[in-house]
Amino acid sequence: MVAVLRGLRLRDLFAVLVVLVFMFPLFWWVLASFKPYTAIFSRIPNYFDFAATLDNYRVALLGASRINLEQGVGGQTGGASSYYSIPSILDSIIIAIGSTVLAVLFATLAAYALSRFPIRAKKHVVFFILAQRMMPPIAVAIPLFFIFRDIGLRDTHIGIIIAHTLINLPLATLLLKSFFDDVPRDLDESAMIDGASRFTVFWRIVLPLVRGGIAATAVLCFIFSWTEFLISLQLTTSIRTIPVKITTFVTSTGTEWGLITALGSAALVPSFIFILLVQRHLVRGLTLGSLKD
Amino acid sequence: MNKNGGTEGVTAVVAGQHGRRQFLVLPRWFTSDHPLPWLAPLFALIAAFGLYPLGYALWLTLNQRNPYTREMEWSGLDQWARALGDERMWNALMVTSIYTVVCLLVQVVLGFVIALLLDSERPGYGVLRALMTLPLVVPPAVTGLMFLLMEDAQFGVLAYYLDVVGLADPSQPILGNIYTALPGVMLADIWQWTPFMVLIILAGLRALPKEPYEAAAIDGASYLQSLWYLTLPMLGRVVAVAVLIRTIDLFRIYDYIYTMTTGGPGTATETLSFYAGREFTTANFNYASTLSLITLILLNVVCFLFIRVSRVKF
Numbered sequence: 001m002v003a004v005l006r007g008l009r010l011r012d013l014f015a016v017l018v019v020l021v022f023m024f025p026l027f028w029w030v031l032a033s034f035k036p037y038t039a040i041f042s043r044i045p046n047y048f049d050f051a052a053t054l055d056n057y058r059v060a061l062l063g064a065s066r067i068n069l070e071q072g073v074g075g076q077t078g079g080a081s082s083y084y085s086i087p088s089i090l091d092s093i094i095i096a097i098g099s100t101v102l103a104v105l106f107a108t109l110a111a112y113a114l115s116r117f118p119i120r121a122k123k124h125v126v127f128f129i130l131a132q133r134m135m136p137p138i139a140v141a142i143p144l145f146f147i148f149r150d151i152g153l154r155d156t157h158i159g160i161i162i163a164h165t166l167i168n169l170p171l172a173t174l175l176l177k178s179f180f181d182d183v184p185r186d187l188d189e190s191a192m193i194d195g196a197s198r199f200t201v202f203w204r205i206v207l208p209l210v211r212g213g214i215a216a217t218a219v220l221c222f223i224f225s226w227t228e229f230l231i232s233l234q235l236t237t238s239i240r241t242i243p244v245k246i247t248t249f250v251t252s253t254g255t256e257w258g259l260i261t262a263l264g265s266a267a268l269v270p271s272f273i274f275i276l277l278v279q280r281h282l283v284r285g286l287t288l289g290s291l292k293d
Numbered sequence: 294m295n296k297n298g299g300t301e302g303v304t305a306v307v308a309g310q311h312g313r314r315q316f317l318v319l320p321r322w323f324t325s326d327h328p329l330p331w332l333a334p335l336f337a338l339i340a341a342f343g344l345y346p347l348g349y350a351l352w353l354t355l356n357q358r359n360p361y362t363r364e365m366e367w368s369g370l371d372q373w374a375r376a377l378g379d380e381r382m383w384n385a386l387m388v389t390s391i392y393t394v395v396c397l398l399v400q401v402v403l404g405f406v407i408a409l410l411l412d413s414e415r416p417g418y419g420v421l422r423a424l425m426t427l428p429l430v431v432p433p434a435v436t437g438l439m440f441l442l443m444e445d446a447q448f449g450v451l452a453y454y455l456d457v458v459g460l461a462d463p464s465q466p467i468l469g470n471i472y473t474a475l476p477g478v479m480l481a482d483i484w485q486w487t488p489f490m491v492l493i494i495l496a497g498l499r500a501l502p503k504e505p506y507e508a509a510a511i512d513g514a515s516y517l518q519s520l521w522y523l524t525l526p527m528l529g530r531v532v533a534v535a536v537l538i539r540t541i542d543l544f545r546i547y548d549y550i551y552t553m554t555t556g557g558p559g560t561a562t563e564t565l566s567f568y569a570g571r572e573f574t575t576a577n578f579n580y581a582s583t584l585s586l587i588t589l590i591l592l593n594v595v596c597f598l599f600i601r602v603s604r605v606k607f
Contacts, residue, residue, distance in 0.1 A: 012417075015410050019421045022428060025484060028450055029439050045450045106334045113331030129335075132343055134592055136545035138569045139585035142578065143346035143353065166342050169335060198325035227432035229548045230566075234573065243434040247552055250438075257442060264435045271430035279423060283496040286429075286489060290534050290605075291496060 026268075033057070033261035040257045056262035060085050083259050088245035092267075094157050095232075095241060096225040099164035103221045104214060106165070107172035112202055114173070115180035116188060126174070130288065133170040140167070141234040148235060155236045163235065164225040171224070171288055172217050175281075178289035179213030180206065216281030219274045226271060242267045353582035365579075372583040382584065384560050385568040386591075392475065392564060393543040396482050397536060403483070404490025405532075409520075411491065412498045422495065425488045433485065437552030440481040444468055444553075468554050471561040478562055481549045486542075490535055497531030498524070533603040537596060544592050565591075 031047070032040050039050035058064040063084035110129075119125060144163055145154065153159035183206055191201045207214075232241040240248070246263055249256040275282065283291065322329045357368035376382050411422055431439070443451040446466035455461035467477040501524065509519045547566040550556060556563035556571065563571075569584035599605070 011410065011413075012415070015413075015418065015421055018407055018410060019424050022484065022488065023424060025436075025439050025443060026427065026431070028443060029435075032442065041448045043448055043453065045453055106338060109331045110335040113328040117328040117331075119328055125332075129339075131593075132339060134541055134589070134596060135343070135347075136547075136566055136569075136585055136588045136592065138545070138547065138566050138573070138581075139350060139589045140343075140346060142569075142573055142582050142585055143349035144342070145573075146353075146578075147342075147346060147349060162338075162342055166338060169338065173335065202325070223430050227430065227434075229432065229434040229551070230570070233551075234570070243432040243548075246432075246438065247434055250552075260438055261442075264432075264438065267435065268431060272427060275426055275430045276423060279426065282426060282429075283492055287493060287534050287538060291493070291531060 029261050030265045032257060033265045035258065037258055056258040057266070059083050060259045060263045061089075061266060083249065083256065085242070085245055085263050088240045088242050089266075091157065091239045092226060092241045095160050095164060095239075096222050098157065098161040099168060099225045100218050100221040102161065102165040103168035103172045104176075104218050107169055107176050107217070108207075108214065111173050111176035111180055112206065114177050116185065126177075129170050129173050131170075132166070133288070135167075137167070137228075137230040138234075141231050144231075145235060155238055157239060159235055160232055160239070160241070163231045164228060167228070167231075168221040168224055171285065172221055175217045175220070175285055175289040176210070176213060178284060179210045179217075182213075183209050213281065216278040216285060219278045220282075220285040223271050223274060226267075350582045350586055353579050354586055356579055358576075358579055368579075372579050375580065376583050376587060381560060381563070381568065382565075382587070385563050385565045385584075388475065388560075388562060389544060389546070389564040389566075389588075392479060392482075392546060393540060396479050396486070396543050397539060399479075399483050400487045400490045400539065401532065401536065403487045404494055404535075407487065408491045408494035408498060412495055422492075425491055428485045428488050429492075431485065433548035434552050436481050436485045437478075437549040440477070440484070440549075441468070441553050444477050444480075469558055471558050474554055474558060474562050478549050478553050481553065482543070482546070486539065489539065490532075493531060493535040494528065497528045500531075501527055530603075530605065533599075533605045537599055537603075537605055540595060540599065541592060544595070545588060 033056050034052045034054070035046070035050050036053050036055070039046050055064075055066070059066045060083055063086070066083075113119070114122065114126065140163065144159075148154040148156075148159045153162070187205060188201045191205055192198070196204070227243060228241070229243045232239075233244050233247075236244070242263065246260055246267075249260045249263075278285075321327055324330070353365075354372045355367065355369060356365040357371060358364070359366050407425070411418060411425065428436070440451075443449050444467045446452055446463055446469070449467075452461055452463065452467060455467075456463050461467060461473075465473070467473045505523050505527075506519055509523060514522070545566045546564050547570060550562055550564055550567045551570070554562045556567050560568075565584060565588045569581045569588065571581075572584060573581035
């Protein structure tokens with residue numbers, strides 16, 4: 001311990017301090033989810049001077065009635081309350097998994113072609129795919145609202161899945177292309193000389209080698225869909241993904257901070273686990289694969 | 294290209310010898326030897342749900358919805374003329390530009406300093422770097438609420454400490470004052486996306502060659518000198534890519550505005566995207582579409598110029 005302290009330099013202190021500052025909003029958020037109603041609203045910041053409670057989680061995740069909890073009745077109302085969020089969590093899971101599977105599937109095929117075939121004007125094709133990413137979500141949401149209304153996809157899981165897939169495709173394609181580029185072309189060519197078809201080479205030889213890259217791409221697509229807000233807000237009314245559901249807790253009669261922080265904290269768990277798993281590939285993902293890390 | 298074509302020819306012959314393709318003769322562009330079947334699903338999706346909606350949005354801007362019959366009626370460039378003469382649009386453009394430029398500057402500078410601070414092989418720094426990535430995966434709508442909670446005038450922890458050090462007045466809520474509302478929203482953006490810059494710049498620092506630094510050290514250059522003359526120029530391209538990607542996201546900002554201020558007070562924090570969204574929810578579909586296309590066009594122009602000037606390559 002003493003040895004550790006002696007090795008400490010001023011720079012280490014600064015580094016820890018900066019990271020603590022960045023962690024504070026998260027800490028305050030999670031802390032608030034365990035506070036009873038009154039402790040959240042104290043003017044002087046209340047760090048640990050309260051009786052920690054799981055009531056907020058009981059109301060948001062288990063559908064308990066807050067009135068009953070406050071009066072000590074403790075009855076479960078099983079989803080009667082509008083704060084019951086399990087349906088929203090299910091909506092989010094369906095949409096995030098659906099759009100991740102679609103985006104990774106389509107992008108893997110396209111990325112392999114972009115990596116391996118001599119395509120004319122390849123640079124322009126890549127830029128065209130990247131340009132899809134520049135579309136402001138609102139510019140996508142307005143026409144899709146009408147198109148989905150006409151073909152019956154408005155307020156359906158499939159509609160949001162399609163929209164999220166579309167927005168994820170540029171990231172997934174460019175990212176996977178950079179992973180495919182890492183696999184030597186000679187491998188494909190020697191296998192093809194041995195009589196394997198293109199698809200066999202892709203399926204049996206190249207794909208197993210980029211499994212890690214595909215997993216990282218899938219995680220980044222999942223997180224995008226899990227956190228996306230505007231499109232879900234504008235294209236749905238009965239399906240509410242978690243970010244949209246949370247904002248409905250800000251009501252004209254007051255903001256349910258306890259429930260907001262409880263649901264918000266719960267929604268962070270999968271993202272945090274996934275992002276820590278794919279740390280290594282994060283930089284590539286965030287720069288759409290344009291930089292090798 | 295020649296080499297590749299040759300290889301494919303060989304494959305065809307070999308496959309023919311094994312008699313593999315003789316049951317079913319498909320046109321070449323329909324087999325896995327041609328890029329088309331690989332790319333077709335992607336382009337079909339982009340065409341159906343990317344290009345067609347874009348055309349639809351453009352068609353919307355050239356029409357007007359008759360409030361009585363609820364039918365779309367051709368109106369030519371009326372919507373665009375209205376947008377150009379709309380003071381509120383110019384205000385939104387101003388807010389969006391200020392928001393983008395200020396956030397970019399703060400994030401690049403902070404990101405650079407923090408990246409230098411965390412770029413160390415000493416034990417424990419790996420954990421610090423991992424922790425710095427956490428803000429990136431918080432849903433932006435949740436980040437907005439997070440800072441709304443902290444900036445509340447009555448019980449916000451940030452507002453309280455600002456009051457204690459005399460920087461804020463509790464009778465003037467941060468998000469309720471036209472001068473401080475926009476910085477209040479920017480704070481959420483800066484918290485969430487400075488880690489993005491940190492990560493990118495850290496990756497750039499890792500990839501730098503060692504030799505120039507050794508040469509500079511032999512010549513007696515100080516830390517600041519090698520930072521200014523070596524690190525900054527060599528990191529240029531890495532930072533340019535990060536700035537481009539951040540510009541795209543900043544310019545179409547929506548989530549923080551929606552959760553924190555809904556554009557207020559007045560229109561002090563109303564960005565182009567948010568104005569478009571507001572028009573959309575009040576059923577002015579045509580004008581909303583025009584505003585969103587203005588955002589798209591401006592974004593493309595800015596990005597095009599930036600790519601030209603900085604010579605970013607993908």
